[in-house]
Amino acid sequence: MEGDGGGLIEVTMRVNGREVKARVPPRMLLVHFLRDVLGLTGTHVGCDTSNCGACTVIMNGKAVKSCTVYVFMADGADILTVEGLSEDGKLHPIQEAFWDNHGLQCGFCTPGMVMTLYDFLGRNPDPTEEEVREAIEGNLCRCTGYVNIVRSALDAAQRMKGGGGG
Amino acid sequence: MAGERRYIGRRIKRKEDLRLLTGRGLYVDDIHLPGMVYAAFLRSAYAHARIKSIDTSRAEKLPGVLGVFTGEYFKDKVAPLMTAWALTNADLKPIKWPVVAYEKTRFTGDIVAVVVAEDPYTAYDALEAIEVEYEPLPVVVDVEEAVKPGAPQIHDEAPGNVAFHWKFRGGRDFEEVAAEADLVVKKRLINQRLIPAAMEPRAAVASYNPGTEELTVWVTSQNPHVHRLIMAGSLGIPEHKLRVIAPDVGGGFGSKIQVYPGEVIVARLAMDLGRPVKWVETRRENFLGTIHGRDHVDYVEVAAKKTGEVLGVRVRTLANMGAYLGTAAPGVPTILFGLMLAGPYKIKSVDVEVKGVLTNTTPVDAYRGAGRPEATYILERMLDVLARRLGMDPADVRRVNMIEEAPYEAVTGLLYDSGKYREVFEKALKLAEYYRWREVQSEERKRGRLIGVGIASYIEMSGLAPSRIARATGFGLGLWESVLIRVHPTGKVSVYTGSHPHGQGEETSFAQIVADALGVSIDDVEVVHGDTEQTPFGMGTYGSRTTPVGGSAVYKAAVRIREKARKIAAALLEAREEDIEFSEGRFYVKGSPEKSVTFQDVALAAYTAEKLPPDLEPGLEAVVFYDPENFTFPYGTHVAVVEVDPATFKVKILKYLAVDDAGVIINPLLAEGQVHGGVVQGIAQALYEYAVYDESGNLLTAGFNDYMIPTALDVPDVESHFVETPAPHNPIGAKGIGETGTIAATPAVVNAVLDALAHLGVEHIDMPLTPYNIWKALKESGVLAKLGKGR
Amino acid sequence: MYPASFQVFIPASLEEALELLAKYGEEAKVLAGGHSLIPLMRLRLAKPKYVIYLGKVPGLSYIREENGTIRIGAMTTHGEIAASSLLKARNPLLSETASRIGDLQVRNMGTIGGSIAHADPAADYPAALQALEAQLVVRSVEGERVVGIDDFILGPYLTDLQPNELIVEVRVPSLTGAFGTAYEKLNFRAGDFAIVGVAALVQLSPDGSKFEKVRVGLTGVSDKPVRARGVEEALEGAEAGEEAIAEAAEKAKEGLNPPSDIRASSEYRLEMTVALTRRALEKALARARDKVA
Structure with a gap:
């Protein structure tokens, strides 16, 4: 990228199970690396202020807002995006639950929602409705009123307990 | 709607979801x-x-x-x-x-x-x-300032910053009914500026x-x-x-x-x-x-009898249009607002004047509901104020005034299409346990808890709509919708719609309509939208028009294809056309069901073309431009129960229930989703969102950190019920469900909050009802002192 | 949005980090979890020439107890502090406060050191750190110093931290006996910064009859987090009870001049300081009483 004073930095990371090596400018944000360099456009940009959560991915097992992470901060990390969530063409139980419960409308916030819940449900297999609402407070949705997202999350928890993958 | 229903009315999960759930959607930024x-x-x-x-x-x-x-x-x-x-x-x-x-x-x-x-x-x-x-x-951001003599001029073409001045009278003269009234209630109501923020x-x-x-x-x-x-x-x-x-x-939500x-x-x-x-x-x-929404100052007068009967409504509105007039902007605070000021009520006089005022702010245009939430807010808020003044239960004031059922010609000249308005109202109160909550309210009040119950009944003109009316109001085009349905030789079906779903799910609901009409599997129907090179000229998705108008076009086109297919089937079966019956995707000869061909057989025959009747062209497709003869009129009643924290004045919604009649529901799963989302956007206006400019015209709420879009923790679960009275004039009977929630939720929640404070003598507080705004209103009216230190 | 260009240094040891700070400190910003700095850089409200990233410096993320003090490494995340069983048992005020910061993703990345150094006047931690009389360990190539939170945060986004210095550790007491704590946060929307935040610590006499020690920390109501000393003094030695709290809580607003903004006026914040102080103390008292039984 031209116009950068600092020179390029070499980074190595695993993205959806594949090793990725690249030289990037220091100021490049992880979300732009995923979208524009790796072509993983399932991760979205919805704001400039780290509020909306549309860019959420899993970094080293934890949900992070990839618009608030420089690429060099992910050096050596294991990254999972929505594209890497289903295995062998089989949807993850969270994705299945969203589908069955109409947990998405325009779909723009959906990947971020799903990735946040991936982290949360991994740590809290049997959450209450209130706990689910707390978990996704950093993911804004303008279509669903959150009603069916919350129902999807509670349903997903049951499916994951039943050994439906994950 | 004729034909078998294997898909319509069922909770079919969406065809569009697989790509969106796996990150394979294609948005412009992708x-x-x-x-x-x-x-x-x-x-x-x-x-x-x-x-x-x-x-x-x-x-x-x-x-x-x-x-x-x-x-x-x-x-x-x-x-x-x-x-x-x-x-x-x-x-x-x-x-x-x-x-x-x-x-x-x-x-x-x-x-x-x-x-x-x-x-x-x-x-x-x-x-x-x-x-x-x-x-x-010099800058002006406020409408009341902008129309004062000497205010900064924004456009040379609009002296005094008035971009338009629209007047409408329906029914009797307001002064005349006011003279017959026992009281005239006056209020200045602010419908604050919102930001759609898709x-x-x-x-x-x-x-x-x-x-x-x-x-x-x-x-x-x-x-x-x-x-x-x-x-x-x-x-x-x-x-x-x-x-x-x-x-x-x-x-999109209009933006x-x-x-x-x-x-x-x-x-x-x-x-x-x-x-x-x-x-x-x-x-x-x-x-x-990107455009903003609402932003009215409404000066309202309601003339009523002691019985609660409302005789007339007079409204003078200054609508902030911002710095320019957006694509649809002039119609929003006028046609879509003024004509709705009779609501689902037997009001005898509506008198409205609206000035569209230019200011140094972001242009204001259609935001979810577009004019209809503003009108409904006025009526529902004023009915509650009237109830307080008369010492009546807010439910009873609505009973006195509500139209029993439609068809009904409103005082505005609109022909409300169909519905059981009173029945739906009573159903909502019953399902929400309105009277039980009233008991809870008075019990808990003794313990210092502030619980309130709010009702909002609404009617909406949607399914936008007949071209002749749109054109008469100055709309630049007609308001029909189009579709091209193409059946391929294998019997697979492509539906090229002029609508443009962006979250509503018509890739699924239109496929349901087509699959039922043609007796094919929903998996064999693909709905294509959004590309002007592929789809016929269409008017798009807004105003809750996609299902009633676009869906009706789809249905009519599918029927046209079925009728051509019947002709081909008759030729293939060597029978008379009138003897051909159609069921479960097969054409057969009346009385001998073993003599049949499938829809797929017919599709292939349409393209092999050797056995077509002499008057029939090869191929199997249909184009329909459907122009409805009337608007549709969804209506309903929503009930909200809230609790106000007596120390911080933070509002918690304890229950939210909606009963809506949007006519025939094609897919309840998706329709409920529309209600949920609409209700939460309505709640957002009631409690959280407001765009704030400083005097220099800087937007102080220019991001998600300052502008309070609610999170999952700020809003309740929403209970959605439907009553289905088919729209009589369109072939699928649907009325549209995209905006009902937004229209009803705002006044329902505001009424509930003010109901919780009513015993303190508070009649009205302008939105949004943030803890601070409630506190401030109570402080200014001296009520805070009454609450005392014991709270 | 897109940040302006900068040069980044990624030290592999604390010594290296301190040397970089000594050399570039005046023109450098320290980057930890990034949740204070990166949003400012994205909006180009911060355009540092150099960024020193601490993510590869080992040994800055820990929570351990030594001689009655809990030591927390500066790079420990809010999420780790919220989930720590040691803190939940021995200093639940800090873990409860951490659990109320931002949202799940923010708590996964944001660090306690970064939050303190940023010194947002409405941040959550400082209320608790004030109530806990926390000590900060600050290092530079010249050595180490320990400074109390009250002396460290000087004003909005302003601290005692010198350009060559780094916060390396936060020290809070390991609480024993009949103690109870609570953090009460008022915001108008979940996940937002506090309109008012009140952290309370109550230590009762062994029989539970008297307030032995009371600490109240406030955030959002001044240009820096403060202690409500009037409340503390009114309660210490008094008979433990809700009435005493109700009376003392009124003193929470003494000497405060909270900000006014588009969300709320100064006066509202003052009144809420009293209301929330009362609630926090009542909750802390109830929790302390549970320990007496």
């Missing part, structure tokens, strides 16, 4: 073309200023910058944008919106310069290197092929054909050389109806630079430059 460059916009540093000079030299020298373009560059190449709803009989002024400001800026969203660079980081570096010298002009920012990518002279523009649009028509005019290129594609669109400067700019630059150009607005730009 489009990446070889050689693509990036545009970024410098927006005005002042809300009102003369541009004295712009120095772009430093920006142009930055490595990676292709060019910097100002208003001078665009003014002769691109025609300014103008509204497409040129309201008749309202003295509408011809307000022009240059795509890049020259000479003057009128709000902080006005674009002053455009940078194009090899990458977006560099583009934003270059923005910082542009030097603009402004001469700041989760996907607006974006455009343009690519020009100099060989074919074809320009392709991908844009976040709710109506790609309207975009093409207006853009072709502004750019001065033939409409058939412009292809507009709205791929997956991440929510993606408009044709904005951004898409026109990148289209022009793609032609001039010979490189594909992309622009994606930042969220700050989305707040500054």
